[in-house]
Amino acid sequence: MPDESQNEIRARLLPMFPTSVVLGGLELQCLKTSEALRQAGLAAELLNYYDEDDRFDILHLFGSSENFHDLCRQAANRWPIVISAVSGSPSASRWRAPIWLTVSKLAEGVKLQTSYQRLRAVYHLASAVICLNQLEAQFLHVTYGVPRNRIEIISNGVDWRYFQADGESFIERFGVRDFVLYSGNIVRRKNPLQLARVLRQLNYPGVFIGGTLAAEQAYADAFAELMDRSPNLLWIRGLKHDDPLLADAYAAACVFCLPSTSETQSLSALEAMATGSPVILGDFPYAYQRPFEHCLRCDPDDENSLRACLEKALSDPAEHRARLPEDYSWSNVAEKIARVYKRVLCGRAG
Numbered sequence: 001m002p003d004e005s006q007n008e009i010r011a012r013l014l015p016m017f018p019t020s021v022v023l024g025g026l027e028l029q030c031l032k033t034s035e036a037l038r039q040a041g042l043a044a045e046l047l048n049y050y051d052e053d054d055r056f057d058i059l060h061l062f063g064s065s066e067n068f069h070d071l072c073r074q075a076a077n078r079w080p081i082v083i084s085a086v087s088g089s090p091s092a093s094r095w096r097a098p099i100w101l102t103v104s105k106l107a108e109g110v111k112l113q114t115s116y117q118r119l120r121a122v123y124h125l126a127s128a129v130i131c132l133n134q135l136e137a138q139f140l141h142v143t144y145g146v147p148r149n150r151i152e153i154i155s156n157g158v159d160w161r162y163f164q165a166d167g168e169s170f171i172e173r174f175g176v177r178d179f180v181l182y183s184g185n186i187v188r189r190k191n192p193l194q195l196a197r198v199l200r201q202l203n204y205p206g207v208f209i210g211g212t213l214a215a216e217q218a219y220a221d222a223f224a225e226l227m228d229r230s231p232n233l234l235w236i237r238g239l240k241h242d243d244p245l246l247a248d249a250y251a252a253a254c255v256f257c258l259p260s261t262s263e264t265q266s267l268s269a270l271e272a273m274a275t276g277s278p279v280i281l282g283d284f285p286y287a288y289q290r291p292f293e294h295c296l297r298c299d300p301d302d303e304n305s306l307r308a309c310l311e312k313a314l315s316d317p318a319e320h321r322a323r324l325p326e327d328y329s330w331s332n333v334a335e336k337i338a339r340v341y342k343r344v345l346c347g348r349a350g
Contacts, residue, residue, distance in 0.1 A: 009341050010056040011037060012047040016063030022213065024185050025267045026086050028241050029156060030062040033084070036157060036334035042341070058082060058341050061126075066118035072125040080127040080344045086264050087136055120144045127344040130154050130337070132265035133289035152340050155291075156267050157330035161244060162274035167252030170245050176234060179205035180310065181253035181277070183246070183268040184260075186212050186220045191259040191282070191300045193223045198307050200230045204314070208235045209249060251275040255313045255320075258282070259300030265289065273324035278313045280306075294322040 015030040030046070037044035048054060059079045061068055064087035072081055123129055123144045130152050131137040137153055140146040171177045180199055184190045192208055199206035208227075212220035227235045239246050250256065256272035257280040263269075264286055272279050273291065281287040283297040283305075298309035313320050 009058065009338070009345070010043040011058040011060055011341060012045060012054070012056045013060045013062065014047040016061075016065045016067070023211070023241070024213075026063055028267060029084065029086065031241070032157060032159075032330060033060075033062075033334070033337065036330035037337060039331065040334040040338055042334075042338060057345060060084070062086065064088070064119065066115045066122065068122045069118040072122050076125045080348050081125060082128045082130065082340060082344060083123065083126045084130045085123075085136060085140060086132065087139060088262050088264055126150065127347065128152055128340050130340065132156060133286070135285055135289050136264055152336075154333060154336045154340070155328055156265050156270055157333035158267075158270050158274045158324065158328050159247070160329060161247045162250060162271045163324075163326060163329070165247040165251035165275050167248050167250075167275075170248035170252045173245060174207075174234065174236070176205055176207060177252055178254045179207045179234075179252070180255045180257050180314075181207050181209070181249060181272070182257055183209045183249070183271075184258065184266075185210050186223050187216045188219050189260060189262050191261060193219065193226065194300060194303065194306060195257055195259050196223065196226050196230065196233055198303055198310060199233060200226065201303075202307065202310065203232055204310070206233045207249065207253065208233065209239050209246065211237055247271070247275065250277055253277050254317045255280065255310065257306075257310065257313075259298060259306055261300055263287075269295070270324055270328060273322055274328070276321050276323055278317050278320035279322060280309050280313055291322070291324060291328070296320055 013030050013034045015027045017027060019027045019031065034044045034046060047059070057079065059075050060082045062084045064085045075081060123140065123146045128150055129140060129146050131140060132155060133153065137151050141148055141151065182192050182195055184192070186192050196206065196208065227233055250272050256269065256277045258266055258269055259280070260266065260282050261284065269279050269281060269292065279295040281292060281295050281297055282300040287295060287297050296309050296313055299305035
């Protein structure tokens with residue numbers, strides 16, 4: 001039930017890119033967070049750039065971007081800022097920050113400002129920085145000097161329909177079952193082309209759900225060409241994030257595979273785990289963070305590694321299931337974010 005005491009909190013959320021231009025995991029996280037907060041009783045909406053009469057209490061930004069720098073400088077004296085970083089969290093090297101700081105100091109001497117300097121300022125203007133896991137929290141603390149008392153660790157959320165999906169509607173609509181599923185944009189970082197090549201070699205059914213980005217059109221064209229030559233593979237470009245068939249696709253799959261080289265915490269992998277599908281991820285630090293400890297991992301750039309991992313998962317899918325706890329529902333996530341808002345507002349008032 002919504003908490004009536006939260007009704008006075010008016011939050012405005014802003015993703016790194018307009019959803020009309022890019023609709024990837026980061027933008028979906030922003031949309032889903034806004035919806036979940038409203039259901040929890042907060043007045044949470046996407047920020048309207050052009051409504052000068054809008055009155056709100058919290059500005060919540062999504063993404064680790066230096067492009068927020070000027071906005072944060074203008075906003076910080078008027079509203080507390082919360083940032084959901086989704087930084088990609090590479091290794092937290094203790095050498096990286098001193099080197100970047102030195103370069104930034106040299107740039108200041110000729111009246112230039114580095115990307116590192118601008119992004120560091122963004123984080124330090126925020127009242128709270130939300131990280132998806134411990135790896136990201138450590139990266140931001142070591143690399144950008146974000147104080148630990150401003151860091152909150154809150155996972156992505158999953159809609160209840162993923163916990164309840166049975167897959168039958170998807171099977172009936174598309175006539176395919178017991179397949180390997182990929183869900184995400186068709187971009188090089190997520191490596192769907194490599195997965196498609198391996199599934200073609202194995203002659204095993206594969207379903208790919210996702211759109212393309214103009215910035216990676218050449219990669220998408222190569223992917224489309226392989227799809228046209230592979231009768232065992234199906235590419236579905238048009239399922240929206242709130243289409244019930246999407247949850248059924250995860251439930252109908254026997255294995256979910258995201259051979260990505262860089263993630264912070266994949267929303268699609270969480271959704272697959274909620275339906276009970278075995279999950280294969282790239283063998284990188286993000287894949288060892290909660291709740292992915294028991295997922296299968298492969299070297300996504302090595303066809304033999306990816307093939308071996310798929311064969312292992314397909315040989316006994318039931319053995320490799322890693323069910324997601326219901327604690328990861330969006331309602332629980334929204335409650336945690338609402339508590340961050342309250343703490344920030346109380347600190348501002350004090």
